[in-house]
Amino acid sequence: MTAPASTRAVWKGAISFGLVHIPVVLHAATADIRPKFNLIDPASMSPVGNKQVSKATGEAVQREELVKGIEVEDGQYVVLSKDEIRTALPKTTQTIEIEAFVDAGEIAPAYFSKPYHVAPATRGLKPYALLRDVLARTHKVGVAKIVMSTKQHLAALMPVGDGLVLELLRWSDEVRDAPTSTGDTGAAAAPNERELKMAEQLVTDMAAAWSPDLFHDEFREKLQLLVQAKAQAGDVATLQPLPGEEAPAAGGSAEILDLTDLLRRSLQAKTGAAAKTPETREAATETREAANDEPVPLKKAAASKAAKSRTAVKPAPKAARATAKPVAAKSKR
Structure with a gap:
């Protein structure tokens, strides 16, 4: 197949x-x-990555510090810059x-x-x-x-x-010449007529039409069967995520933040809580002017939501104002 x-x-x-x-x-x-094996640390069950290590010092070298060079003699290199390589x-x-x-x-x-x-x-x-x-x-x-x-x-x-x-x-210059052992080594190695006829008969008996589906990669097939058997038996190791890449807890769902909604809620809370001060009246005026630039459907939706907020939500206390600002700032980051 x-x-x-x-x-x-x-x-x-x-x-x-x-x-x-x-x-x-x-x-x-x-x-x-063909199956690809990953290197795994058995102690932490985490994947092991490749690291650029200096052969002279044994210390790791950052990728951005590396340069490219071509060896011209044993241990001697010519270093080429990115621009020089690009011109070639x-x-x-x-x-x-x-x-x-x-x-x-x-x-x-x-x-x-x-x-x-x-x-x-x-x-x-x-x-x-x-x-x-x-x-x-x-x-x-x-x-x-x-x-x-x-x-x-x-x-x-x-x-x-x-x-x-x-x-x-x-x-x-990428193709090598055949080794001399494959060439004619003299009359002693030449097959006789009887040997040729027997070999020809064997080739004729084994002749068949080319059908690649008849031939299989036995190693890959045996490896797949082994993996399937161990997986069905529950012999599966879970790789531990790297720091900063932790997956959400099982059964829970990651919180999806809507930046537009957070900003709108923050502005509404700020406007409702401090509407009596000159500074907030000026901010509210700027907010209304910015809202006038929105398309008509958006302005209607915002007006409807603001009306519901004014009738169903009381002005937030000072503690609420203190917690509203970090949410908006976090969303911006």
């Missing part, structure tokens, strides 16, 4: 060769589904620029790195189909360059079924 198709576009641009321009979208063609980054062109068409079988498997499904974008259906069909008819693939995530890649554009696949390629 294959992984579900990706619906998220990882790159948008166009295929270009000669005067041909084909708008396309790239989608991830692979998925990483390739220019983003949003184009898969095909530079040559080569025979499909000429690219060695060691060069293939990561595939992407290529889908036609708007107004790109016909030229997309044309390129796919001509590559299939000529048994060629397009060798191109593409910039993705500020990194330049070599790539091969090839027809697969009804679509196109862009396979990122490794650069030539």
Whole structure:
């Protein structure tokens, strides 16, 4: 069973060769589904994070203090600033620029790195189909360059079924030569005709159509079964939250603060409690002027709420005024 198709576009641009321009979208063609282990401190049952530690002093170094450098000799580094690195980054062109068409079988498997499904974008259906069909008819693939995530890649554009696949390629200096032990070591290692026929018969007997669903990652499947069994048995450890990240108590609900409501209540309490002083009369006047700038529905709602407050709520005592101010100040933070 294959992984579900990706619906998220990882790159948008166009295929270009000669005067041909084909708008396309790239989608991830692979998925990483292997289980990921987290490091946990058994004493506190809390996750253990990665820390940048100096190999010379053993002390932690803050991330903002780190600089980037490239080793030129053993123990000697050239430090590069962010601006220097930025000037060396390739220019983003949003184009898969095909530079040559080569025979499909000429690219060695060691060069293939990561595939992407290529889908036609708007107004790109016909030229997309044309390129796919001509590559299939000529048994060629397009060798191109593409910039993705500020990194330049070599790539091969090839027809697969009804679509196109862009396979990122490794650069030539990233591919190692085969060890000499895999080459011809002389007549002593050459198989004889009888051995070849027996091996050929065995290959013929084991021949089958390619069906990837017949093959499974046994380690992942056994690990999933083990995790499911321990979880069903209740053998589950709860990670303790880090300081400042405590979750709300079980059964309780986190208080949801409405900043607008808090400010309105604070202003109403302040206005009702100190309406007789010149300062509060001036503040009330400013509040009414600010309220006049609100849209009509908001002003009606505020007026209705204020009328209910005047008929049902007595002016708050001094103690209430003392506690009303910190609530508004806390909300602003």
